[in-house]
Amino acid sequence: MAPPALQWCPDWTPEHRRAIDLxxxxxxxxxxxxxxxxxxxxxxxxxxxAGTVGVHCTALxxxxxxxxxxxxxxKFAGCGLARGDADYLFRNMSYCTKGRWxxxxxxxxxxxxxxxxxxxxxxxxxxxxxxxxxxxxFGGIQLVMVGDFFQLPPVGQVAMDGSGGQKRMLxxxxxxxxxxxxxxxxxxxxxxxxxxxxxxxxxxxxxADLKPVTVRMLLAAINAWCLKPFEETTNYHHxxxxxxxAPCMEAIEMVKLTKVFxxxxxxxxxxxxxxxxxxxxxxxxxxxDALQRPLDADDIRPTKLYPLNSMxxxxxARRLAGEECSGPPVTYEALDAGKQPDLKYLIKNCPAAExxxxxxxxxxxxxxxxxxxxxVVNGSRGVVTGFTPDGLPRVKYAACSMDVVxxxxxxxxxPHSTAVTASRxxxxxxxxxxxxxxxxxxxxxDFLEVFLDKxxxxxxxxxxxxxxxxxxxxRVHSSHVxxxxxxxxxxxxxxxxxx
Numbered sequence: 001m002a003p004p005a006l007q008w009c010p011d012w013t014p015e016h017r018r019a020i021d022l023x024x025x026x027x028x029x030x031x032x033x034x035x036x037x038x039x040x041x042x043x044x045x046x047x048x049x050a051g052t053v054g055v056h057c058t059a060l061x062x063x064x065x066x067x068x069x070x071x072x073x074x075k076f077a078g079c080g081l082a083r084g085d086a087d088y089l090f091r092n093m094s095y096c097t098k099g100r101w102x103x104x105x106x107x108x109x110x111x112x113x114x115x116x117x118x119x120x121x122x123x124x125x126x127x128x129x130x131x132x133x134x135x136x137x138f139g140g141i142q143l144v145m146v147g148d149f150f151q152l153p154p155v156g157q158v159a160m161d162g163s164g165g166q167k168r169m170l171x172x173x174x175x176x177x178x179x180x181x182x183x184x185x186x187x188x189x190x191x192x193x194x195x196x197x198x199x200x201x202x203x204x205x206x207x208a209d210l211k212p213v214t215v216r217m218l219l220a221a222i223n224a225w226c227l228k229p230f231e232e233t234t235n236y237h238h239x240x241x242x243x244x245x246a247p248c249m250e251a252i253e254m255v256k257l258t259k260v261f262x263x264x265x266x267x268x269x270x271x272x273x274x275x276x277x278x279x280x281x282x283x284x285x286x287x288x289d290a291l292q293r294p295l296d297a298d299d300i301r302p303t304k305l306y307p308l309n310s311m312x313x314x315x316x317a318r319r320l321a322g323e324e325c326s327g328p329p330v331t332y333e334a335l336d337a338g339k340q341p342d343l344k345y346l347i348k349n350c351p352a353a354e355x356x357x358x359x360x361x362x363x364x365x366x367x368x369x370x371x372x373x374x375x376v377v378n379g380s381r382g383v384v385t386g387f388t389p390d391g392l393p394r395v396k397y398a399a400c401s402m403d404v405v406x407x408x409x410x411x412x413x414x415p416h417s418t419a420v421t422a423s424r425x426x427x428x429x430x431x432x433x434x435x436x437x438x439x440x441x442x443x444x445x446d447f448l449e450v451f452l453d454k455x456x457x458x459x460x461x462x463x464x465x466x467x468x469x470x471x472x473x474x475r476v477h478s479s480h481v482x483x484x485x486x487x488x489x490x491x492x493x494x495x496x497x498x499x
Contacts, residue, residue, distance in 0.1 A: 015258060028253060032257070034272070035272070035276075035466035039147075040067075043146045054105030058075075060110070063351060065349065066351075070108070076107075082123075106144065107144070110146050116169065117170050149170075149171065153457065153489070169489075169492070263466075263468070267471065278489075278493065288476050302449045303447060307456060320433075334353070334426035337422065337423050338423055343421075363433045364383070365380070366381075376402070378444070380399075382395040392405060393427065398447075406425050407427070444467065445468060449477060452477065453478055453479055
């Protein structure tokens with residue numbers, strides 16, 4: 001049950017509430033859903049409920065980690081690029097890192113679609129060994145994972161095991177897909193006769209309901225046979241299933257959010273879902289073709305989403321120096337404070353530029369949710385109309401106009417910590433003529449142009465198109481909208497349908 005102090009958000013759906021209840025019951029949790037279904041809102045709410053002791057917030061990218069006042073998963077794990085097996089990583093792990101693992105109570109992981117199965121399994125084995133709890137997933141740490149496999153894929157494409165094959169996605173790991181079934185058969189080099197220690201129900205060709213005491217005996221026997229800790233000898237691909245009550249792997253509860261909040265128009269919601277699933281039909285292509293028209297003229301120009309950073313930089317530089325801007329440039333330099341290596345980490349991942357140059361007429365994007373203007377959010381578009389006597393930019397947004405003041409981004413040891421180890425103070429603005437599709441992740445952009453000709457990879461078109469909040473504010477550029485660019489990974493589709 002949810003704690004008595006829990007206050008429901010008016011927009012919580014039954015799916016959101018189920019996730020909150022499961023979290024309150026200390027269950028391992030995976031939350032997914034289409035873009036704009038409230039995953040980030042739910043994640044931040046769960047973080048607020050988690051307390052302060054033993055809570056670690058992580059993400060697969062520094063930008064996403066910064067948004068939840070956390071760190072990257074690699075930094076939390078303390079294993080660098082995680083080259084080598086779990087035994088090697090354990091031997092080279094610092095005392096401080098082991099202490100962090102042992103004291104962890106809840107581990108949040110955002111953008112979990114970028115986490116590949118091999119790294120997940122490696123961290124699982126490592127956590128079991130460090131925490132001396134070999135029969136529990138991640139050594140008994142409560143996992144809360146959030147992400148959409150239809151969006152960002154695992155970092156890199158080639159597996160690091162030397163096989164030359166493709167990385168397995170997280171849901172392809174039996175550790176992730178476990179449904180409470182106890183998978184505990186030893187390796188083939190273990191003496192089969194020793195199965196008699198725990199009785200006939202453990203015969204290789206049979207499945208039986210095992211009592212907890214039987215499972216404990218079996219696990220002890222496996223450890224004795226293999227002469228190594230259980231988690232080191234485990235091969236996730238050579239198990240036989242036995243149904244029982246054993247806590248060998250705790251089930252991961254899966255919650256799929258289905259109500260879309262970002263887009264209100266059924267036609268746009270249906271189009272995005274078809275692109276997401278890779279099931280684009282002629283009627284969807286007709287809608288995309290109809291979107292290849294200029295947007296209504298306004299002071300606020302649409303943001304152009306490009307797949308390549310080089311295209312973004314060239315476009316913004318050209319437009320800032322162009323005739324649509326007037327007056328001299330005004331330069332804003334970020335104020336950085338703190339100690340290394342936290343400051344270096346913050347600077348690398350902060351959405352605020354070290355040097356921001358603006359002119360009257362410059363198109364900008366707001367990069368944080370405004371605390372007192374709910375209509376000005378991360379991704380809101382605006383245009384610089386002037387500067388105050390103090391030098392602050394006056395920005396006209398679709399919903400209002402305001403003088404934009406500086407914002408401080410902090411690096412903290414934990415999301416609830418009041419200690420700040422590094423900070424950057426800068427205007428929460430970026431040049432908004434164009435941004436990369438990757439940088440747009442998490443944004444809701446009200447005036448948007450998407451360039452599909454150079455789209456590459458499953459899900460990229462979906463990520464780009466789903467940033468839009470309305471059909472009226474969306475324009476598509478493509479010499480021809482090809483079905484090959486609107487694809488989804490078949491394995492992801494199959495997993496989504498199985499939930």
